[in-house]
Amino acid sequence: MxxxxxxxxxxxxxxxxxxxxxxxxxxxxxxxxxxxxxxxxxxxxxxxxxxxxFKDIKIPKTGDVVVGWVTSMRDDIAFIKIVGYDFTKLFKHNFTAVLHISQVTDSKGDNMYNYVRIGDIVKVKVLNDYLPLLVTIKEPKLGVILAYCSRCGSPLYFDGNKLICAICGNTEQRKISLDYIAVRGKKGGV
Ligand SMILES: [Zn+2]
Incomplete structure (x- = not known):
């Protein structure tokens, strides 16, 4: 104890x-x-x-869409620190969320590392109303909204097809949200 x-x-x-x-x-x-x-x-x-x-801690509700980043993971589970409804509306406190592989893909025996990585910024939907939050990314708008290169740490941009590192040329795979931030050719993108 x-x-x-x-x-x-x-x-x-x-x-x-x-x-x-x-x-x-x-x-x-x-x-x-x-x-x-x-x-x-x-x-x-x-x-x-x-x-x-302690009182006055408002916990996100079932169905809420929230953002955060991946803090640790293994083959079938990722832990996410939830920080707000979006990055302009941050919570007073952070919440821990658990993303299970069954809330990422229907294919059996698949590996979480094909979909998210530590440090990725993600948009997720809440499935319960107590902690730890259980979350899903099984919708087009949900998933990774900004990923970082596993080799050099730079943000990866999406070329409509795959994620590419502008610095070292590395290409990577994720479950990308329709709201992915760094999109080549898009206003505000790379
Ligand atoms: Zn790189």
Missing amino acids: SKSIAIPGDYICKEEEYIPHRHVYVDELGNVRSAVIGKVVLDNLNRRVSVKP
Whole structure:
């Protein structure tokens, strides 16, 4: 156990110690972490751990479209830090969202790395109304709105076909949103 007040990302316990319940998530190493700012609540009867959010934290609702970026991932899951409805309407607090491969593609055995990468800016739709948020990118307007080159870190532009790095020429693949920002030939694009 770490401490009684947690902020998003704080380590609380191991997954084997308590079953993750409300407003917590399990990271790729099996650590239970807080998804909100709040008080850690251990339910010793049911072996469950929750974090009770401090008041006045408005959580996005089911169906809301929000933006954020990919903070960590593995083959079947990506963790996203949600920061606002768009970059002009930021939330007071950030929220952790989980994107499962089944909310990216219908093809079985596919790999998340074909669709998003760490650092990508994404537009996602919320599927629940508690934390961690569960999100989807299975609509044309959803997905990556700005990706960065895996080789050199520069923003990738979309040429109508694929993503290309203007600096090193690397080409990459993503699940691109119709609202992708850096589009060659488009006003405001590259
Ligand atoms: Zn590059």
